[in-house]
Amino acid sequence: MRIPQPDHGATLAPDLVHTPSLGPGSPAYGGAIPHPDELTRARFLSQLRGIVGAGAVVSEPAALVSYEGDGYMARSRPLAVCLPTTTGQVSDAIRLARLYGFPVTPRGAGTGLSGGATPIHGGLVIATSRMSKIREIDAENMRAIVEPGLVNIDLTRAAEPFGLYFAPDPSSQTASTIGGNVAENAGGPHCLAYGVTTNHVLGMEAVLVDGTIVSCGTMASSPDAPGYDFPGILTGSEGTLAFVTAVCVRLMPRAETVRTVLALFDTFNDAGAATSAIIQAGIIPAALEFVDGVTIGALRGGGFPEYPEGVEALLLVEVEGLSEACAEDARQVEALLAQYGAREVRVAASVAERQRLWRGRKGALGALGRLAPNYYIQDGVVPRSRLVEVLTKVQDLAKRENLLIANVFHAGDGNLHPNILYDARIPGLTERVIKAGEEILRACIDAGGTLSGEHGVGLEKAAYLDWVMSPADRATQACVKRVFDEGGWLNPGKP
Numbered sequence: 001m002r003i004p005q006p007d008h009g010a011t012l013a014p015d016l017v018h019t020p021s022l023g024p025g026s027p028a029y030g031g032a033i034p035h036p037d038e039l040t041r042a043r044f045l046s047q048l049r050g051i052v053g054a055g056a057v058v059s060e061p062a063a064l065v066s067y068e069g070d071g072y073m074a075r076s077r078p079l080a081v082c083l084p085t086t087t088g089q090v091s092d093a094i095r096l097a098r099l100y101g102f103p104v105t106p107r108g109a110g111t112g113l114s115g116g117a118t119p120i121h122g123g124l125v126i127a128t129s130r131m132s133k134i135r136e137i138d139a140e141n142m143r144a145i146v147e148p149g150l151v152n153i154d155l156t157r158a159a160e161p162f163g164l165y166f167a168p169d170p171s172s173q174t175a176s177t178i179g180g181n182v183a184e185n186a187g188g189p190h191c192l193a194y195g196v197t198t199n200h201v202l203g204m205e206a207v208l209v210d211g212t213i214v215s216c217g218t219m220a221s222s223p224d225a226p227g228y229d230f231p232g233i234l235t236g237s238e239g240t241l242a243f244v245t246a247v248c249v250r251l252m253p254r255a256e257t258v259r260t261v262l263a264l265f266d267t268f269n270d271a272g273a274a275t276s277a278i279i280q281a282g283i284i285p286a287a288l289e290f291v292d293g294v295t296i297g298a299l300r301g302g303g304f305p306e307y308p309e310g311v312e313a314l315l316l317v318e319v320e321g322l323s324e325a326c327a328e329d330a331r332q333v334e335a336l337l338a339q340y341g342a343r344e345v346r347v348a349a350s351v352a353e354r355q356r357l358w359r360g361r362k363g364a365l366g367a368l369g370r371l372a373p374n375y376y377i378q379d380g381v382v383p384r385s386r387l388v389e390v391l392t393k394v395q396d397l398a399k400r401e402n403l404l405i406a407n408v409f410h411a412g413d414g415n416l417h418p419n420i421l422y423d424a425r426i427p428g429l430t431e432r433v434i435k436a437g438e439e440i441l442r443a444c445i446d447a448g449g450t451l452s453g454e455h456g457v458g459l460e461k462a463a464y465l466d467w468v469m470s471p472a473d474r475a476t477q478a479c480v481k482r483v484f485d486e487g488g489w490l491n492p493g494k495p
């Protein structure tokens with residue numbers, strides 16, 4: 001890829017690296033956490049400070065707590081965290097960690113929900129919070145080159161004056177980073193029509209496990225580039241193959257017209273059936289989101305009165321495009337919603353109203369924090385035609401196990417997010433919650449779906465991979481890992 005290269009400023013001589021290839025991710029290693037003696041640790045930290053600067057190394061136990069995990073429940077303390085500002089520093093830090101035999105875990109904003117950024121084998125965490133520059137916005141060719149620590153929404157804000165935006169919009173977009181989005185192949189409400197992150201990545205700069213800096217993909221606005229599709233392989237690889245240091249992304253033009261429709265339903269079933277009906281009618285809305293009564297209650301309590309009281313489910317549907325086509329799609333959507341039992345169909349009357357509805361939808365997970373101190377969110381996918389069946393199973397499970405489960409999800413994609421709300425301080429409850437989560441995922445698989453729509457496998461779903469992959473499938477995946485990182489140094493513990 002012809003991404004303009006920054007000054008890499010390499011400071012470690014290449015011959016410093018002669019680490020054995022056996023790392024914590026290698027089965028023969030046995031997964032032991034490396035515990036260096038004090039002298040080794042001090043020498044490592046001193047050399048790390050030499051690479052990134054003294055103010056860019058975190059090693060105090062109290063400060064390391066923030067880097068122990070993400071939104072998933074697993075926690076593990078790293079030996080140190082470094083906050084590089086250049087690709088060269090990332091390369092040197094990885095080589096130094098290899099030299100000492102420490103694994104490396106890449107980290108963005110830590111909003112992941114599957115334990116991807118949890119340094120389960122300790123070692124060095126390299127966080128991208130100081131690599132957040134936009135290197136270039138090429139409005140004419142509708143693309144941008146950004147550093148991995150750039151917060152998702154900041155790219156759209158920067159592209160706004162050109163009438164452009166970055167389409168993947170995870171609900172975490174005000175916090176999560178482009179690097180994290182790429183590593184998890186993030187989705188979002190508006191990915192139904194435009195595709196998930198991988199559909200918007202054109203090229204990449206990345207650091208391999210031996211510190212080599214490589215470029216792949218293309219800078220042209222067409223996604224076709226000579227060679228294997230490395231950006232495709234790295235996107236969604238959860239930080240296990242390479243450390244991404246720059247991404248060339250596609251930007252999209254803003255639609256001429258947008259209509260946002262809110263449909264209120266008395267039953268789950270009707271909302272599920274309306275979802276299928278809209279897609280079957282050949283309309284692909286820009287977004288089609290499902291919010292259940294539990295979530296609506298939390299949103300109302302959290303200052304979103306436009307989310308109405310006393311309904312079991314609502315659909316938030318957005319259509320966009322050229323004015324006339326958009327008006328026609330909206331008319332069809334409204335008719336279908338009414339036909340499938342919507343008690344009321346409202347159209348957002350202003351930009352401000354639309355924005356508030358989306359702020360509520362994207363803040364739903366935060367609002368659920370009002371109902372319980374902990375949540376465990378699932379990410380199963382089912383064929384849209386089986387949505388109602390699986391949601392019913394989730395409701396039955398909640399009743400049987402006496403658990404509070406909220407549902408707020410990307411219905412158009414069939415990407416369920418049953419969210420088990422609980423209090424981890426109650427003895428034995430976390431184990432019951434994990435079991436219930438497993439049962440939900442099993443129901444998704446049994447319905448012909450899969451384990452993850454967007455949150456990744458991480459630590460959370462590693463044990464369930466055999467449900468969806470044969471031994472041959474897993475062996476093939478392992479081959480790819482071996483090509484990039486034979487010893488398992490990068491983000492070990494994640495399949």
Ligand SMILES: Cc1cc2nc3c(=O)[nH]c(=O)nc-3n(C[C@H](O)[C@H](O)[C@H](O)COP(=O)(O)OP(=O)(O)OC[C@H]3O[C@@H](n4cnc5c(N)ncnc54)[C@H](O)[C@@H]3O)c2cc1C
Nearest residue numbers: 108109110111112116171172177179180183187239244454
């Ligand atoms: C409230 C809330 C709402 C959410 N909504 C959505 C949603 O709608 N859609 C969705 O897909 N997800 C959603 N998520 C999950 C999460 O925000 C995404 O997975 C996001 O992409 C993670 O980005 P991050 O910067 O926080 O990455 P982190 O959590 O820090 O890391 C995620 C993974 O990426 C790897 N990684 C990070 N940076 C790099 C890099 N530079 N190079 C290589 N690997 C790297 C890490 O090792 C880890 O495996 C939500 C989370 C929350 C808390």
